Amino acid sequence: xxxxxxxxxxxxxxxxxxxxxxxxxxxxxxxxxxxxxxxxxxxxxxxxxxxxxxxxxxxxxxxxxxxxxxxxxxxxxxxxxxxxxxxxxxxxxxxxxxxxxxxxxxxxxxxxxxxxxxxxxxxxxxxxxxxxxxxxxxxxxxxxxxxxxxxxxxxxxxxxxxxxxxxxxxxxxxxxxxxxxxxxxxxxxxxxxxxxxxxxxxxxxxxxxxxxxxxxxxxxxxxxxxxxxxxxxxxxxxxxxxxxxxxxxxxxxxxxxxxxxxxxxxxxxxxxxxxxxxxxxxxxxxxxxxxxxxxxxxxxxxx
Amino acid sequence: xxxxxxxxxxxxxxxxxxxxxxxxxxxxxxxxxxxxxxxxxxxxxxxxxxxxxxxxxxxxxxxxxxxxxxxxxxxxxxxxxxxxxxxxxxxxxxxxxxxxxxxxxxxxxxxxxxxxxxxxxxxxxxxxxxxxxxxxxxxxxxxxxxxxxxxxxxxxxxxxxxxxxxxxxxxxxxxxxxxxxxxxxxxxxxxxxxxxxxxxxxxxxxxxxx
Numbered sequence: 001x002x003x004x005x006x007x008x009x010x011x012x013x014x015x016x017x018x019x020x021x022x023x024x025x026x027x028x029x030x031x032x033x034x035x036x037x038x039x040x041x042x043x044x045x046x047x048x049x050x051x052x053x054x055x056x057x058x059x060x061x062x063x064x065x066x067x068x069x070x071x072x073x074x075x076x077x078x079x080x081x082x083x084x085x086x087x088x089x090x091x092x093x094x095x096x097x098x099x100x101x102x103x104x105x106x107x108x109x110x111x112x113x114x115x116x117x118x119x120x121x122x123x124x125x126x127x128x129x130x131x132x133x134x135x136x137x138x139x140x141x142x143x144x145x146x147x148x149x150x151x152x153x154x155x156x157x158x159x160x161x162x163x164x165x166x167x168x169x170x171x172x173x174x175x176x177x178x179x180x181x182x183x184x185x186x187x188x189x190x191x192x193x194x195x196x197x198x199x200x201x202x203x204x205x206x207x208x209x210x211x212x213x214x215x216x217x218x219x220x221x222x223x224x225x226x227x228x229x230x231x232x233x234x235x236x237x238x239x240x241x242x243x244x245x246x247x248x249x250x251x252x253x254x255x256x257x258x259x260x261x262x263x264x265x266x267x268x269x270x271x272x273x274x275x276x277x278x279x280x281x282x283x284x285x286x287x288x289x290x291x292x293x294x295x296x297x298x299x300x301x302x303x
Numbered sequence: 304x305x306x307x308x309x310x311x312x313x314x315x316x317x318x319x320x321x322x323x324x325x326x327x328x329x330x331x332x333x334x335x336x337x338x339x340x341x342x343x344x345x346x347x348x349x350x351x352x353x354x355x356x357x358x359x360x361x362x363x364x365x366x367x368x369x370x371x372x373x374x375x376x377x378x379x380x381x382x383x384x385x386x387x388x389x390x391x392x393x394x395x396x397x398x399x400x401x402x403x404x405x406x407x408x409x410x411x412x413x414x415x416x417x418x419x420x421x422x423x424x425x426x427x428x429x430x431x432x433x434x435x436x437x438x439x440x441x442x443x444x445x446x447x448x449x450x451x452x453x454x455x456x457x458x459x460x461x462x463x464x465x466x467x468x469x470x471x472x473x474x475x476x477x478x479x480x481x482x483x484x485x486x487x488x489x490x491x492x493x494x495x496x497x498x499x500x501x502x503x504x505x506x507x508x509x510x511x512x513x
Contacts, residue, residue: 017325026372029332030409033370034434036339037490037503039457043434067336069329125341154430186457186505188486210340225340225458225505 018065019097024048028066028221032212035223040185041153042136042220050216057090057115058216060132064113067128067212068094073101075109080117080258080275087115104278116179118200120257120279123209125226131194133215136222138182138192158190161233169238178243184231185224193230199243199258204230249274250292252283317388320368320396322352331369335492338501343454343465345446345498356388358414363442363494370438371399371410378408378425378437380418411439416469422477427487436504439491443467446495453510454502456482464510465500467493479508 016022024046031045050058068074074094078087082104090113091102103109106121113130123129139149142160152158161182168176181198185191193204194213204211204224211224224230234240248255250271257279259272271292274280321327327349334346348362355364371377377399383389384401393399393412402408405425413419419441428436451466452475481488481504488504 017329022324022328023372023374025328025332026370027374029336030370030375031434032336033339033438033490034436036336036458037505038433038486039505041433041486044432067333069333070326150431210336223340227460228457 015097017070017098018068018094019051020048020062020065024062025066028062031221032063032066032223035212035221036210036225038189039224039228040189040191040222042191042215042222045219045221047216047219052089052093054217055134057086057113057132059214059218059221060113060115060130060216061090061093061214062216063212063214063221064094064111064130065097067130068098068100068111070098070100072110073103073108075103075106075112075278076114077112077117077119077276077278078115079260080119081277083277104281106276106278116195116197117258117275118196118203120254120274120276123207125208127209129207129209129211131196131211131213133192133194133213133220134217135180136192136194136213136215136218136220138180138190153189156188158184158233161190162235165233165235169235175234175238175240181240182233184233186229190233191222191224191230197243197258198232198240201230201232201240202242206230245272247272247291249280249283249290251290252280252288253290254280254283254288317392317395318354318356320353321365327351327365328369331365334499335366335369335501338492338499339458339490339503340501341458342456342501342503342506343448343459343463345448345495345500348497348499351497356386356392358382358386358442359389359392360442360494360496362497362499363412363414363440366440366492366494366499367393367399367410367412368396371397373398373400375399375409376402376407378402378405378411380411380413380415382418383412383414405437408437411437413439413441416441416443416467416471416474419471419474422481422489425489427481427484427489430487433486433488436487437489439489440494441491442494444469444495446493446498446500451510452508454506454508456506458503459506467500475508475511478502479511482507 031043034043076087076091078084106119111128115132143149165175179197180195182190183193206227208226213222232240245259250273258275260275263270330349334348338346353361425437445468447466449464454463485504491502493500
């Protein structure tokens with residue numbers, strides 16, 4: 001799984017490179033350029049039907065297909081993991097239609113397409129992070145009409161979003177939004193960071209890599225250029241806080257990373273492990289061991 | 304028809320476009336994308352075998368062939384607009400409709416900064432659709448990093464010095480005004496001989512006096 005997969009040559013000559021036709025790529029590329037010029041603004045684009053259902057990352061793959069070249073090395077992750085269904089399916093899609101190299105190593109990738117996580121490893125200026133976005137409009141659940149939300153963005157009228165966060169505080173005593181936590185981009189546009197856990201929000205701020213967001217069903221593309229100010233919305237007396245975990249990763253011992261809960265048996269035993277599979281693997285290769293050892297199924301109390 | 308020889312037909316035919324339309328366009332786009340994502344940083348284009356008609360440069364032509372098609376109204380500066388060879392070349396390779404008014408243009412191709420009309424005459428988008436604006440491909444002789452005016456904003460870690468030559472006195476003043484319209488405004492992609500530099504509307508410009 002950690003080996004870089006060599007897949008030279010396009011395996012199916014019936015498709016254009018990266019599946020999309022050239023006119024579609026030009027249209028998407030123009031939208032990407034506008035998105036970069038106006039960070040956080042959702043640029044409408046004529047999303048195509050892709051050979052997979054909406055919700056599987058049709059926006060993300062259209063953005064990746066418009067950006068990717070034959071010398072790129074692609075990493076595809078789904079909730080931080082390289083080997084879950086969505087990641088495997090979309091990686092194979094690009095292997096078949098482009099023949100590019102793929103990798104699971106974050107630092108080897110030139111393009112990383114992600115579904116709802118930002119890798120733990122700090123990204124560099126030569127990398128592009130492509131997000132799959134289901135609902136790009138952060139105001140959509142507060143105001144269903146597109147004409148109205150568009151006006152709200154135009155007028156920078158974001159009071160409603162603060163009311164929503166305040167209602168969280170009134171009900172729960174704290175801001176209970178844990179994912180798709182709204183951010184303010186370069187002091188102008190409120191943006192949905194896609195349903196990444198709010199744990200990842202601080203990584204978006206001043207990130208060195210270019211961040212591109214594609215929403216296929218909703219037909220929107222937006223972007224955050226490198227070194228752009230991204231601030232999670234909050235209140236003076238209720239400042240933004242990242243999710244904290246009270247234990248380290250069970251198999252690599254990492255702290256200060258995002259953890260997934262894994263149920264181990266029918267007795268309610270569970271463990272928390274790194275959601276970023278590459279990060280966890282690298283740590284274990286480097287000799288780090290968590291409290292459940294290298295194989296949690298053989299650990300004491302889990303038989 | 305029968306009197307025309309093959310050579311006379313070829314003589315009138317437009318020069319070839321990108322040698323490898325798929326991968327050349329992709330690499331040119333990546334340069335343009337990085338250019339706008341890192342304003343003021345010179346992006347080298349890969350070696351392209353392009354022989355566009357004068358006065359078009361390889362970089363400017365590559366950008367137009369990569370980004371324009373029948374969906375993008377294109378404005379040409381007065382010198383280009385009266386140059387049938389240039390127009391035939393662009394029309395043949397992109398099918399982009401030419402427009403008379405800069406305000407209707409999705410893209411503008413300007414071969415000489417002296418021929419650039421007032422920047423405010425181009426489309427700046429509107430408050431609800433700031434993306435409905437003109438992107439200007441501007442040919443310049445020289446692009447120099449670490450010298451000249453100071454750029455700040457998204458894509459720039461702290462600040463970045465940058466200059467173009469030639470640069471008429473009012474040009475940077477107009478670009479400064481353009482950035483005050485943010486999120487409206489035009490974006491510029493400077494095209495040198497084989498390099499591109501981006502200057503999106505989000506970039507703040509200072510240091511004009513120097």
